[in-house]
Amino acid sequence: MLSKYLFSIIFIISLSSQIYAHPHTWINLQSTFGLNENAELIEIKQKWQFDEFYSAMFIADMLNEFGPDRDLAFTLAGENMVSSLSDYQYFSNLTVDQVGMSIGQPSEYLLTSEIVDGAEMLTMFMTFTLASTPNIKDTQIEWSVFDPTYYVAMIHTDIENLAIENGQNSGCMVNMDIPEPSQETIAYASSLDKEQTETQGLGILFAEKIRFGCL
């Protein structure tokens, strides 16, 4: 009798356990890692290209608010975007030997648009100059860019969107791990959330992990 109740209850629970937030906006990312002659990471350049829906909405609002001078509107909207992203560390996570390292504020940025297949895509360029410069051969560096809430899916998609600058002599390559969230990691991340409210959401499970492999 008891087992029957238990079975039914487990049945209902297993049906209802599939809850995730899901993305409504996509950002295509490009990351370029700038090295110096000692194979130290000195800067990270990022390119964020928003999807067509978000771009259309953002640009229409922007022209409405700051227009009609497009260049001025992009400049003002870019300032707003960078300052609001600043509280979220630009959704960027850099770890050196598994210790988080701040990338600070972008030393340069530009909000603009690019035409892709006839559509105007909102595009943000940001350059982060690092305060301390870890050696990519001696340390284990990991880079990931994600929205914790997973409202926005941020993806490099392909290794082609990753590059090392001045890395010819370092013998290093950049690799990307595409996440494969399992039930266990999802459960783990959910339990993490209760203590660490800032990482609430499951975006971390779908975050790409970028590392360097050196000869």
Place this chain on the structure above:
Amino acid sequence: MIKPLLNSVAARPISLGLGLVSIVFGFILLKQLMAYWPDILRSIIDTQRYFHQLLSTHIKDVANHADTYGWSLLGVSFAYGVFHAAGPGHGKAIIVTYLASQKESLKQGVVISFIASLFQSLIAIGLITFLVLILNLKFREVTQTGQQVEQIGYILVMLLGSYLVIKAFISFVRSRQTSIQSQHDHSHEHGEACNHSYVPDKKLNRAKTLGVALSMGMRPCSGAILVLIYAQVINVFWYGVLATLAIGVGTGLTLAILAAASVYARDWTQTLFQSDSESVSHATRMADIMGFTGGLLLIFLGWSLYQIAIQVSQNHPLL
């Protein structure tokens, strides 16, 4: 009263054996599915993204050549709806939990699925019409309002859960008080065709079904809002409205399939464990416990989804 064959004494060991074999097979199947789950999840998300892009291209094409692309826009929107609902999230857990734990029929499940989905589309259309076309708000403010309405929707889900919990509790107390009486009544209604352990409930009236559907659909789909905004930006608002309705139908189809599956699965687990010796009062108690658990889960689901929605709407630099 004629007994179904499976419930006769001779057939009991066979029935038990079949039940056990089904459980083992079910378990193996589940294990296999779990192994492929990450791949499945990823391909669903990729497909969603593909349709998302396809949709924006089609709306753009409609703006230029309405006659040529009108129909294909509807097709793409419908497909987007189907995959969007199949993907992670989308609160489909709410409807599945509700149907798996309550006594709704297959037909009611399908009706609830479609009404809830279409209502989601209508709310999105209403929001854009009112806020953008009449109040002239910024698009960004519309998506933010959409998020707030979504939160109200999750509160409604929690209320629905509370209602079900209270209802099951009251029924449980009553059935204990009048267990002999109810057993007697039941033997008259229970024909041979009815092999469900759920006692036939008083049919939910239409208003109540509608209420359940609306409380589940009282959330504008964020995807639909984006489509409408996009359509408005490129001056094809009415195609956006049509696309949104087609998304609603597509979402409804996926939900209806899930609803049917959960109604069947519910009845199947019930028959699996049903035995001849079982009295009707046990079945009633069983139904109450299922109803109670389902209600609790809906409260929990509503709360979790509410938390996620709050997180997005309060703390999102890009929203």
